[in-house]
Amino acid sequence: MNELEITTLINMLSVAAAKELDEKELAFVAAALTQMGSVLETIAAIKYTDK
Secondary structure: OOHHHHHHHHHHHHHHHHHHOOHHHHHHHHHHHHHHHHHHHHHHHHHHHOO
């Protein structure tokens, strides 16, 4: 998958989730995924600098 296909997939998943979740659930999922992204970014940075 290239970068355009990946962003399109993420957009489609976001729209599908937004259709199925109520406001409270959507806010929770958004916050959890944001936190997960931050943690993964930190782990990747640590791995990269340890080389």
